[in-house]
Amino acid sequence: MSNMVLGNMNSLVFDHRSQEWAIFKSRFGQFCLVNDITEDTDKAGVKRRGILLSALVEDTYRVARDLALPTALEETAYATLIKKFDEHFETKRCGFVERYHFYKAEQRPGEELSEWAARVRRLAQFCGFTSELEMALRDRFVLGLENPKEKEKLFAESISALSFSEALKIAQSVRCARLAIRSSGGSSAGVGATSEVFALSPAATESKKVKCSVCGYYNHSKQQCKFAEYSCKKCGKKGHLNRVCRSKTRSANFLVEDTDDICEDLTM
Known part of the structure; x- marks a missing residue:
């Protein structure tokens, strides 16, 4: 491996009191990857263990030391450290609680449609959805929409043919049309355009x-x-x-x- 380090090691810091272990773990893995510190180049895990421990703030390092006992922290295998950190720092989640928050979620005032769609995906992350994930995402996105015109347009679509991504596209097109009509000054031509935008059947x-x-x-x-x-x-x-x-x-x-x-x- 080259002596030059890729990435900013100073930003690679983990504080369990304010950071999410899963996110830091992913960032740590990417840092090692771009610097060619892998299972092949670091078979004993010594380099990865050293980088990981050096990234812990003092309070987190103290917790890690306690987790490793009776083995000294610097002598604990890298894979063992990762396993202990996963067990200790990963947030314990209840599937029903996660689904409760998912099903009651609604688009916030001022929240962009793309942001709302991303939040729906994030809320579904720990809900345990399997084959029904796509349907659950679509339903929560549509039913949680704030604007009644966007919701109305989607309600007119065929539920058997509408996907989550298609629902987002339709809602965005309705919003763009509505904003364009509003910016035109609400002329009589705009009124006619509005009825076309919210037509229940394009083939009418x-x-x-x-x-x-x-x-x-x-x-x-x-x-x-x-x-x-x-x-x-x-x-x-x-x-x-x-x-x-x-x-x-x-x-x-x-x-x-x-x-x-x-x-x-x-x-x-």
Whole structure:
């Protein structure tokens, strides 16, 4: 190995009171890798042990010394040190608690869509999802969206065909269009563009003056409406949403306030 050290060793410091061991361990591995300190070049682990111990702040070094007893810390095998650190410094996690935080998460005010998507992935990290991971990510991303227009557009998509990455792309395109319309000054042309952005069916060919009796939008017909099988939260009957319901009575099973928000309206 060359005498020149790649990377900043001064920044390679671990304090268990304020840092996450898993992140430091990954950074430490990358530092050794770029400096060609590997299983082949450091079979006994002496160099890696020396670098690791020199990166510990005093309090962490003291904890490491106690963990190694009765063997002296500087005589403990590198692999043994890593195992002991993993057992001691890794945060103990409860799967149900992790899922609780995952399912209750919502997009924060001002949080970018890409940031929200990344946070959803991070929250799912210790939830134990296996084959259902993609579906769980998509559902939490869509249901946790802050903006009702972005959520409304995604609610109109086919749940069997919508992936997590596609949901992010659609939400971002809706947000870009909305911001573009807003920056145009809210002209009459912008109003028409808005109805096109939030069209429930891109293939709708009906006149925009024809109002759908199922959901109340103008850019598709009743036969094309994706909410035709939904039940009204006001009267309980299938075939229309609360926002267009003409019934003066309410079903006992659907006691809700009138709303124009389609996100509050979608109940089978």
